[in-house]
Amino acid sequence: MAKTLPKKDVVIVGVGWAGGIIAAELTRGGLDVVGLERGKERKTEDYFMVHDELRYAQRYELMQDLSKETVTFRANENMRALPMRAYGSFLLGDGIGGAGVHWNGQTFRFLPYDFEIRSKTIERYGKNKIPDGMTIQDWGITYDEMEPYYDKFEKMAGISGEANPLAGKRSSDYPNPPMKKSPPIQLFEQAAKKLNLHPYMQPSANLSQNYTNPDGVSRAACQYCGYCERFGCEYGAKADPVVTVIPIAKKTGKFEIRTHSQVRRILHTGGKATGVMYTDVTTGEDIVQPADIVVMTSYVFNNIRLLLMSKLGTPYDPKTGKGAVGKNYAYQVQKGNATGFFDDKKFNLFAGAGSLGMNLDDYNGDNFDHKDVKFIHGASISIGQTGFRPIGNNTVPSGTPTWGKEFKAASVKYANSALKVGAQGSSMPWKHHFVDLDPTYKDAFGDTLPRLTFDFEDQDKELTAYMTDRCAEIMKEMGASKIDKAKSLGPYEITTYQSTHNTGGTIIGSSPDTSVVNNYLQMWEAENVFVIGASNFPHNSGYNPTDTVGALAYRASEGILKYAKSGGLLV
Amino acid sequence: MAPTDEKKSANPPQVREPSRRKFLVNAGKVIGGVVVGGAIGGLVGCNPNNNDNANKASPSASPSAGGAQAAAEPKNYNRALMFFTQEQFRTVNAAVERIFPEDESGPGAQALGVAYFIDHQLAGEWGFNGREYMSPPFYHGETVQGYQGRLKRREIFTIAIQEMNNYSQAQFKKNFVDLAADQQDKVLEAFEKDQVQLTTISPSGFFKMLRASTLEGAYSDPLYGGNLNMAGWKMRDYPGNQMSYTDVIDKDFTAIAPSSLQDHMAAH
Numbered sequence: 001m002a003k004t005l006p007k008k009d010v011v012i013v014g015v016g017w018a019g020g021i022i023a024a025e026l027t028r029g030g031l032d033v034v035g036l037e038r039g040k041e042r043k044t045e046d047y048f049m050v051h052d053e054l055r056y057a058q059r060y061e062l063m064q065d066l067s068k069e070t071v072t073f074r075a076n077e078n079m080r081a082l083p084m085r086a087y088g089s090f091l092l093g094d095g096i097g098g099a100g101v102h103w104n105g106q107t108f109r110f111l112p113y114d115f116e117i118r119s120k121t122i123e124r125y126g127k128n129k130i131p132d133g134m135t136i137q138d139w140g141i142t143y144d145e146m147e148p149y150y151d152k153f154e155k156m157a158g159i160s161g162e163a164n165p166l167a168g169k170r171s172s173d174y175p176n177p178p179m180k181k182s183p184p185i186q187l188f189e190q191a192a193k194k195l196n197l198h199p200y201m202q203p204s205a206n207l208s209q210n211y212t213n214p215d216g217v218s219r220a221a222c223q224y225c226g227y228c229e230r231f232g233c234e235y236g237a238k239a240d241p242v243v244t245v246i247p248i249a250k251k252t253g254k255f256e257i258r259t260h261s262q263v264r265r266i267l268h269t270g271g272k273a274t275g276v277m278y279t280d281v282t283t284g285e286d287i288v289q290p291a292d293i294v295v296m297t298s299y300v301f302n303n304i305r306l307l308l309m310s311k312l313g314t315p316y317d318p319k320t321g322k323g324a325v326g327k328n329y330a331y332q333v334q335k336g337n338a339t340g341f342f343d344d345k346k347f348n349l350f351a352g353a354g355s356l357g358m359n360l361d362d363y364n365g366d367n368f369d370h371k372d373v374k375f376i377h378g379a380s381i382s383i384g385q386t387g388f389r390p391i392g393n394n395t396v397p398s399g400t401p402t403w404g405k406e407f408k409a410a411s412v413k414y415a416n417s418a419l420k421v422g423a424q425g426s427s428m429p430w431k432h433h434f435v436d437l438d439p440t441y442k443d444a445f446g447d448t449l450p451r452l453t454f455d456f457e458d459q460d461k462e463l464t465a466y467m468t469d470r471c472a473e474i475m476k477e478m479g480a481s482k483i484d485k486a487k488s489l490g491p492y493e494i495t496t497y498q499s500t501h502n503t504g505g506t507i508i509g510s511s512p513d514t515s516v517v518n519n520y521l522q523m524w525e526a527e528n529v530f531v532i533g534a535s536n537f538p539h540n541s542g543y544n545p546t547d548t549v550g551a552l553a554y555r556a557s558e559g560i561l562k563y564a565k566s567g568g569l570l571v
Numbered sequence: 572m573a574p575t576d577e578k579k580s581a582n583p584p585q586v587r588e589p590s591r592r593k594f595l596v597n598a599g600k601v602i603g604g605v606v607v608g609g610a611i612g613g614l615v616g617c618n619p620n621n622n623d624n625a626n627k628a629s630p631s632a633s634p635s636a637g638g639a640q641a642a643a644e645p646k647n648y649n650r651a652l653m654f655f656t657q658e659q660f661r662t663v664n665a666a667v668e669r670i671f672p673e674d675e676s677g678p679g680a681q682a683l684g685v686a687y688f689i690d691h692q693l694a695g696e697w698g699f700n701g702r703e704y705m706s707p708p709f710y711h712g713e714t715v716q717g718y719q720g721r722l723k724r725r726e727i728f729t730i731a732i733q734e735m736n737n738y739s740q741a742q743f744k745k746n747f748v749d750l751a752a753d754q755q756d757k758v759l760e761a762f763e764k765d766q767v768q769l770t771t772i773s774p775s776g777f778f779k780m781l782r783a784s785t786l787e788g789a790y791s792d793p794l795y796g797g798n799l800n801m802a803g804w805k806m807r808d809y810p811g812n813q814m815s816y817t818d819v820i821d822k823d824f825t826a827i828a829p830s831s832l833q834d835h836m837a838a839h
C-alpha cells in the first residue's frame with residue numbers, strides 16, 4: 001500500500017526548463033508547490049572536472065540512464081519496435097535542470113507562419129500543397145499572442161543576440177548584445193551578404209557579458225570554453241534552470257524539490273486529477289502525493305507515456321485519426337549541409353560556445369516561394385562554432401579512407417581547417433508518425449516503455465537536398481578549397497546524433513477533437529492537469545525548440561494561476 | 572620479455588608536460604561586479620593565449636613532476652592491465668596502430684597508449700554496457716534500430732580478438748600480431764567489410780567500435796590512460812582543458828600549449 005502525503009496546491013512532474021519556470025511563477029503567485037524529479041540534485045560546483053569530452057560527450061554523464069528507461073523505435077507499423085539500447089539520435093535529460101543543463105542555448109522564436117501553418121499554406125498555395133497524410137494544423141495561438149512570453153523567457157535567460165530581419169516583430173531588443181564574431185563567422189557573414197541573404201548572430205543563452213536579469217539573478221559572461229553542449233557550465237554563463245528559475249522558486253519558501261522521485265501515474269477520478277503516484281528510487285517505496293493541480297513537465301516521451309499509462313485523455317488511433325494523445329510526433333530534419341576544407345586557413349576551432357554562430361532564415365518557414373519545390377516550410381541555415389573537440393571531430397574530405405595512414409594525416413591536417421554550414425530543417429507531422437505504449441518492453445519499475453513510430457518522408461528528402469545546395473553556395477562563397485555536400489537523406493535511424501528536438505504527442509490546439517491541451521496548456525479532458533513541453537508542438541519549425549517551450553511555460557503559468565482562483569476550462 | 576609492440580610503446584615521443592598556468596584560486600572572485608562561485612572560483616580573466624608559460628615551465632611547476640621528484644621521469648602506474656590477457660593486449664595494440672599509425676604528423680595509437688585505454692574502459696561501466704538498455708527480449712533488428720545483441724562490449728572484444736587470430740591463421744598461417752603491416756590491414760579490412768563469416772558477433776560492428784575507441788584513446792584526457800603526455804592533442808593543436816578563450820575567439824589561429832584535467836586539479 002502506497003503511503004499518502006499531505007496535499008499540496010500543485011505537484012510538478014519533472015524539474016527541467018519547463019518545470020523550473022512553472023515552479024518560479026507559481027510560487028511567486030503564492031501557491032504551495034512540490035517538484036518531483038527522478039534524477040539527482042545539480043549545482044555549478046559539480047562541473048570542476050567538466051572539460052572531459054570522453055565522460056560527458058561520449059559517455060553521456062549527464063543524461064538519462066538507459067539501462068533503467070528508454071524508448072522503443074520502429075520506422076513503421078509493419079516493423080517490430082525495438083529498444084534504443086544505446087544513445088544515438090537524441091539525448092534525454094535527467095536530474096534537476098533536465099536537458100536544460102546540457103543544452104547549447106540556441107534560442108529562437110518560431111515564425112508567425114508556424115502558428116498558423118495550415119491556414120497560411122492553404123492561403124498562399126491552395127489545399128493541394130498539403131500532401132495526403134500530412135497532419136499540420138494551426139496552433140490555436142498566434143505569434144502576436146506568444147510574443148510577450150518569448151520576451152519574458154529571453155529576459156530571464158539573458159539572451160545575447162541581434163534582431164533577425166526575417167522573423168516576427170519583437171516588442172524589445174534582446175537583453176544582451178550578440179556574442180563575439182569568430183573568423184569563420186565573419187567569413188559566413190561576408191559570403192551570405194554577397195549572396196544577398198540576411199545573416200544575423202545566433203540568439204544565445206551563453207551570456208555575451210555579465211548580466212542581471214529582471215528576477216535579480218546575476219550571472220557571469222561566457223568564456224567560450226568549448227565544452228558547452230552535453231556539458232554543464234562551470235561559470236553559470238549558460239542559462240540553465242539551476243542558475244535562473246529554480247533559485248527564484250526556492251527563495252519564496254514555497255517550493256519543495258524531491259529528487260530521486262520517479263513519477264509513475266497521474267491519479268484521477270471523474271475527469272480530474274487527484275495527485276500523482278511516485279516511487280522513491282532510493283528506498284523503492286511507492287508514495288501518493290495529492291494535489292489540486294498536476295503539471296506535467298517530464299519531457300516529450302514521459303509527458304505522453306504518463307498520460308497513456310494513467311489512462312488520462314484519449315489515445316491517438318492512427319487508423320481513424322481520432323484521439324490526440326501521442327499524435328503528431330515530429331522531429332528535426334538536420335542532415336542538409338556542406339563541409340568546406342580550407343587548405344590555406346587555420347581557425348581556433350577548439351574554442352567556441354554552444355550557441356556561438358550565425359544564421360539566416362531566407363529559406364525558413366514561408367520566407368521564400370514554395371510554388372516550385374516539393375516541400376513546405378524550410379530550414380534555418382547556419383554556421384556554428386561550438387568548440388570542435390578532438391574525439392568527436394575528425395572530418396576528412398570525401399574519398400579519404402576512414403582509418404589508417406591517409407585518414408590520420410587528413411584528420412590532423414583539417415582539425416582546425418574544416419568548416420560546416422548546416423541546415424536545421426523543420427519537420428512536419430504525419431498521420432502514421434506517433435508515440436504509443438510498447439507491447440513488450442518495460443522500464444526498471446516494470447512500466448511500459450513509450451514506442452516511437454517515425455521515419456523521414458519525401459518532404460524531408462526534398463527539403464534536405466534543396467538546403468544542401470543552399471549551404472554549398474554559401475560555402476563556395478566562403479572560399480573553401482574543397483566542398484563536400486551532404487549525401488541525400490536516407491531513412492531515419494536512431495543510431496547517430498541529430499538533435500534532442502523531439503516534438504508532439506500532447507499538442508496544443510483550438511479543439512478537443514484534434515489536440516490534447518488548449519492554449520493555456522490545460523488538458524481538455526482534465527481541467528486541473530497542465531501539460532508543457534515540446535510535446536505541445538503540432539509540428540516542429542526550422543529552429544531549436546526551447547525558446548518556444550519556455551514561452552509556453554510562461555503562458556501556462558498565467559493560466560494555472562487563473563485556474564487556481566476560478567477553476568474551469570480557461571478557453 | 573617485452574614483445575616487439577611493447578618496445579614501441581615503452582618509448583613514447585618525449586613530450587614535456589607543459590606547465591599549467593598559474594590560476595588565481597581564491598574562490599568567489601569578482602569579475603565585473605558578478606561574483607562567480609562554483610567549480611571555477613577565480614579562473615575568469617586568465618589569458619589563455621600564453622605560450623610563454625609553457626616555455627618557461629620549470630620542472631617543479633609541472634604537475635606530473637611536482638615537488639621533490641621533479642627531475643625524475645615519474646613511473647606510469649597506469650601501465651598495467653585490468654581486463655585483457657597479455658595476448659589480447661598485444662593483438663589490440665597491433666590493430667589500433669594500423670588504424671591510427673605513427674607518421675610525420677606525430678605518434679600513433681601505440682605510443683599514445685590506446686590499447687591501455689581500451690583495456691581500462693572494458694574493465695568498467697562501458698565494458699559492461701552499464702548505462703545501456705540490456706533487458707530481453709532480444710530480436711534481430713533493422714540497421715536503423717541500432718545494436719540489438721545481448722553481448723556486452725567486453726564479450727565482443729574477447730570473441731573478436733580470437734576471431735582476428737582465427738582469420739589471420741586461415742589466411743596467412745600466423746597470429747595477427749605476427750603479420751606484416753599490410754597483412755594486418757587486410758584482416759582489419761575483412762572485418763570492416765563483413766567478409767569474415769561469423770555467427771557470434773558482427774565483424775563490422777566490432778570494427779566500428781574498435782575504430783571509435785581508438786580515436787577516444789588518442790584524444791581523451793590523459794587521465795584515462797591514452798593520449799600519453801597529451802601528445803594526441805599536441806599533434807592537432809588542441810589545447811585540452813582551458814578555462815577561457817575570450818581573448819582568442821575572434822582572433823586568427825592561436826597556438827596554445829595544452830593543459831589536462833590533472834593540471835586543473837593541481838592548480839586548485
Ligand SMILES: Cc1cc2nc3c(=O)[nH]c(=O)nc-3n(C[C@H](O)[C@H](O)[C@H](O)COP(=O)(O)OP(=O)(O)OC[C@H]3O[C@@H](n4cnc5c(N)ncnc54)[C@H](O)[C@@H]3O)c2cc1C
Binds near residue numbers: 098
Ligand atoms: C545536447 C543537447 C543540446 C541542446 N541544445 C539546444 C539548443 O541549443 N537550443 C534549444 O532550444 N534546445 C536545445 N536542446 C533541447 C533542450 O534541452 C530541451 O528543449 C529542453 O531542456 C526541454 O525542457 P523540458 O523542461 O521540456 O525538458 P527537460 O529539460 O529535459 O526536463 C524534463 C525533466 O523531467 C524529468 N522527468 C522525466 N520523467 C520523469 C518522471 N517520470 N518522474 C520525475 N521526473 C521525470 C527529467 O529527469 C528532467 O529533469 C538541447 C538538448 C540536448 C540534449
Ligand code: SF4
Binds near residue numbers: 228229
Ligand atoms: S561555452 Fe560559455 S556558456 Fe558554454 S559552458 Fe563554456 S563558458 Fe559556459
